[in-house]
Amino acid sequence: MTPSMTTAFSSFHMPERQDKPRRSGLSMMIDWGMGTDRQADTLNSAGHYIDFAKIAAGIARFLPRDVLVEKLALYTAQDVSTSPGGLFAELALSSGRYEEFVDEVLAVGFTGIEVSDNLLDLTPRDKAKAITHARAQGLKVFGEVGKKHAVQDDDTFIADVANCLEAGADWVFLEAAELFVDRVPRRDLFMRLRTEFDSDRLIYELPVVILPGITRDFKHEMTAWMVREMGTEVNLANIEWDELYTTELARRGFAGDTSHPDGAYARAGFTVEEH
Template sequence: MDSGVWKEKTVDTTSEELPFAAFAVPERPGKPRTTGLSMMSDWGMGLGRQADTLESSGTYIDFAKVAAGVSRFMPRAVLSRKLRLYDEHAIPAFPGGLFAELALKLDRFESFVDEVVELGFRGVEISDNLLDLEAADKAAAISLAKSRGLLVFGEVGKKVGKLDDDTIVADVGTCLDAGADWVFLEASELFAADDVRSALVERLASTFPVDRLIFELPVVIAQGVTRDYKHSITTWLVRELGTQVGLANIEWDELYVTELVRRGFAGDTSHPQGVYRMAGFRDLGE
């Protein structure tokens, strides 16, 4: 597989013919997008399912994460074919940030990045969910990955415990100042049962360019997280930040549902710019 600097492929989806064109829906830019980005989590899906998913809904995937340490256990030939499939659909793929944390802990980050490039990944995630990483060290890791021609996704937040608002805001600034292309906001920091840190979400969205922030959705393998809870958080983020909010951790079978939520076409009328409100439905929550 070709390695080196990621060269964005142009896949124009704005001219795709869609059925029922007479029904007005909120506009969404086609790929390549700069707003309303969606990251799909790939937990090692088979190549057949991956190919089917990309054919049917690849237009709604902007990035793909081979989650956590999955790429360590996948046969190299299979992983290469997987990454090639993503390339064919102009979807940059990257390994999960927890793998990068392990590499940083073992002082093997540079060789890890070299292999990421060699394998054909187009990006890397720099997180410190489990690792205590100084701001300067996080910035250095981001700079190193950028120097290898990779897209860099910084991530902010802990999986266990909570950082205060000022620390989170400062960490986002560190990532962006160091050259990160986007910053993921760890779901565990922002959403826990009925505790939604809405003031922090509002502060982040008003402090930084919203197109550089991607909000992670809770994953259903986490304790206490259900699909309906994840759906409710997706709905809340779209209602509060709009159709073009960046969303991460979408599963392959949630792509269309997530797009329905973005367009306010998902069975409720809470999205102020959504399909139902455009058609004159009132907000049933008011």
């Protein structure tokens, strides 16, 4: 339970979570352009579990400007950092309009930006330059590492993470499509990420269900696996507004399985499942 929040049934002990502003156990909610009424309701009921909100892909281009400004202000008022999708930054970089893009990101009220090369082929130097420029403008910067339609070798992936952090990225998103291949986790890559970098700086993406073959049950299975392997305070991204509480259940080991070795079920004496 977060210290500043009172809940019912508080005598039932759960794994502890940091309160906002958190350094670990960060959650990024993906926003597909939800209306401001639903957004306000979501923030009211679950805002204490949202650290970042991403206006997905290029949706910021299609929202009415006044609605986008209102949405970003609602998030900021609840201490939720905001950023446009990395694919929008890739479009700006590809068309030679990145600096103009950064200026408008600031003008409408975003507090952060994502620099990715999911589809675009960026040199390490160009990616670092984009990160450095955004930082210089006062934005929080999320580097992203990984391709959507390819699998890089471990050394290339690790080098990209290091490049983002050395360039000044505050955090690095790790592309879900590269973390799990054919529905199987890349255990050696996970191990290197955990041993070579500060875990507070890495945010593990969950797959979005609009992608072919991705279902909500597989996404939940991935969430449970990462919590089981890396603990309650693993940083997670791409949580839908209606998955905030199911994700929190998984974080606390209270989501219908006993695989979390320090979860609520384990603490209550259930036998921990072996995986």
